[in-house]
Amino acid sequence: DTGVSQNPRHKITKRGQNVTFRCDPISEHNRLYWYRQTLGQGPEFLTYFQNEAQLEKSRLLSDRFSAERPKGSFSTLEIQRTEQGDSAMYLCASSPQGASQETQYFGPGTRLLVL
Amino acid sequence: AQTVTQSQPEMSVQEAETVTLSCTYDTSESDYYLFWYKQPPSRQMILVIRQEAYKQQNATENRFSVNFQKAAKSFSLKISDSQLGDAAMYFCAYQDSWGKFQFGAGTQVVVTP
Numbered sequence: 001d002t003g004v005s006q007n008p009r010h011k012i013t014k015r016g017q018n019v020t021f022r023c024d025p026i027s028e029h030n031r032l033y034w035y036r037q038t039l040g041q042g043p044e045f046l047t048y049f050q051n052e053a054q055l056e057k058s059r060l061l062s063d064r065f066s067a068e069r070p071k072g073s074f075s076t077l078e079i080q081r082t083e084q085g086d087s088a089m090y091l092c093a094s095s096p097q098g099a100s101q102e103t104q105y106f107g108p109g110t111r112l113l114v115l
Numbered sequence: 116a117q118t119v120t121q122s123q124p125e126m127s128v129q130e131a132e133t134v135t136l137s138c139t140y141d142t143s144e145s146d147y148y149l150f151w152y153k154q155p156p157s158r159q160m161i162l163v164i165r166q167e168a169y170k171q172q173n174a175t176e177n178r179f180s181v182n183f184q185k186a187a188k189s190f191s192l193k194i195s196d197s198q199l200g201d202a203a204m205y206f207c208a209y210q211d212s213w214g215k216f217q218f219g220a221g222t223q224v225v226v227t228p
Contacts, residue, residue, distance in 0.1 A: 031214060033214075033215070033216075035216075040220070040221075041220055041221070042119075042206050042208075042218030042219050042220050042221050043160075043206075043216070043218050044218070045215050045216060045217070048214070048215065055213075056213070056215070089158065091160070093160075095214065102214065103150070103162055103165060104214075104216065105162075106152075106159060106160035106161075107159070108157070108158065108159045109158055109159070
């Protein structure tokens, strides 16, 4: 069990560019969550998947954001036409099968800086 | 919507002493879980302890224990025999029946030798 991994760990981009982040959950975890964390704040829920199905999206997730989990394993989060306000840490977490209320295991995050 | 409030931005404690972090939440649900996560400077969130709302007994995990007051909607974390490695940001989190977390703003714990 290698834990949740995220790539890249850091990303610097110019305003208006597109970026894509990847999350690899713990093997056989069927739930995968994305959160955004700005400096000095707690993580905020963005979206989550059960297997390949995206079950809910936060209103924080504008139409510039899209998330996928095509085969129920890894997930990608894409931000199109990035804005400076998108600068944040993007965290991924996974939880095992079973009840919806399970401990979530977090990855190290991808820190995005939009110039 | 649920809200989680951590009213202490920072708490300082000496090694080997005890510190208590406060957390209150607001919900109309009866089925929920509460968590404390730790986020060291490397920024990977680590589970400290969890509490099921239906359980009256307070959870404990080695030097970490909680005081869960369901009627008051309070969920404080006590760190006993504090160690330098306990220094981190601590987040209280409410988990709803769908599994989503609502986090508080965090409390920075500073441990002094």
